[in-house]
Amino acid sequence: MRVIEPHIHMVSRTTDDYARMARMGVVACAEPAFWAGYDRLSPEAFRDYFHHISAFEPTRAAQHLIDHYCWICINPKEAEDVAFSREVIAFIPEFLDRPNVLGIGEIGLNKNTRNEMTIFEEQVELALKHGQLILIHTPHLDDKLKGVRMMVDYLKGHGGVDPERVLIDHMEEHTMGIVREAGFWTGMTIYPVSKNSPARAVDSLERFGFDRVMVNSAGDWGPSGPEAVHHTIFEMRRRGHRPEDIETVFYNNPCTFMGQCPKFKPQPTRSREEARGDGARGGTRTRTA
Numbered sequence: 001m002r003v004i005e006p007h008i009h010m011v012s013r014t015t016d017d018y019a020r021m022a023r024m025g026v027v028a029c030a031e032p033a034f035w036a037g038y039d040r041l042s043p044e045a046f047r048d049y050f051h052h053i054s055a056f057e058p059t060r061a062a063q064h065l066i067d068h069y070c071w072i073c074i075n076p077k078e079a080e081d082v083a084f085s086r087e088v089i090a091f092i093p094e095f096l097d098r099p100n101v102l103g104i105g106e107i108g109l110n111k112n113t114r115n116e117m118t119i120f121e122e123q124v125e126l127a128l129k130h131g132q133l134i135l136i137h138t139p140h141l142d143d144k145l146k147g148v149r150m151m152v153d154y155l156k157g158h159g160g161v162d163p164e165r166v167l168i169d170h171m172e173e174h175t176m177g178i179v180r181e182a183g184f185w186t187g188m189t190i191y192p193v194s195k196n197s198p199a200r201a202v203d204s205l206e207r208f209g210f211d212r213v214m215v216n217s218a219g220d221w222g223p224s225g226p227e228a229v230h231h232t233i234f235e236m237r238r239r240g241h242r243p244e245d246i247e248t249v250f251y252n253n254p255c256t257f258m259g260q261c262p263k264f265k266p267q268p269t270r271s272r273e274e275a276r277g278d279g280a281r282g283g284t285r286t287r288t289a
């Protein structure tokens with residue numbers, strides 16, 4: 001089965017990770033702009049970073065037959081300084097036409113501050129102005145529910161945001177429902193020491209269904225790794241889920257969401273309507289394996 005890794009920070013990974021991903025069936029990955037493990041010393045440092053993820057990483061991935069895509073933004077961890085952030089936002093449009101750039105992300109909240117919210121809102125406007133998809137990061141642990149509510153309320157009240165073109169990531173059991181009911185796409189991140197485990201993520205898939213959801217490893221500077229997605233695939237297989245439902249979550253859904261950007265090349269093997277039509281909603285386990 002072909003697999004898409006919809007959220008991974010390859011800038012922090014070795015070339016061996018690309019090789020492992022390729023051997024595990026990954027044919028495409030998407031790299032949101034985020035923190036570099038330290039706060040950048042100047043806005044101009046982001047220009048080099050955006051060049052790195054939109055020009056260098058695609059060449060590294062291509063050596064392993066993986067299509068590399070990316071998202072551009074100032075991330076919420078470095079968005080507290082509004083003036084600094086605006087200097088970065090000013091040159092983001094220069095990168096939006098690059099062949100692997102899918103949209104604006106991962107924007108969002110880190111500590112749910114007023115300044116972070118200001119920069120979040122300005123980047124939503126930037127995305128709308130340039131017709132871009134949006135990828136949203138949500139805060140960790142205790143702050144997550146509050147941050148999710150702040151952003152969902154803002155986006156619902158905005159009037160100009162199409163939820164089909166927005167993916168809200170790092171969802172857990174207590175936030176999935178809010179985001180899905182509002183019509184947005186959802187992502188779940190599998191980490192070895194925090195966020196979801198493979199079993200918790202599969203519990204959520206069974207509870208909320210397989211539509212408008214994808215799973216990622218978010219491999220980055222902390223304890224993490226690209227195999228997390230594949231542990232989750234194995235957990236679905238172990239519980240007897242149908243191969244076509246596994247393909248919906250790990251290949252077709254990322255294709256359908258990211259495919260709204262015409263630059264995204266992989267094509268789904270079947271549409272959302274077809275997947276829904278055959279009763280693949282999650283919630284029940286169909287033992288075929």
Ligand SMILES: [Zn+2]
Nearest residue numbers: 032034106218
């Ligand atoms: Zn990330």
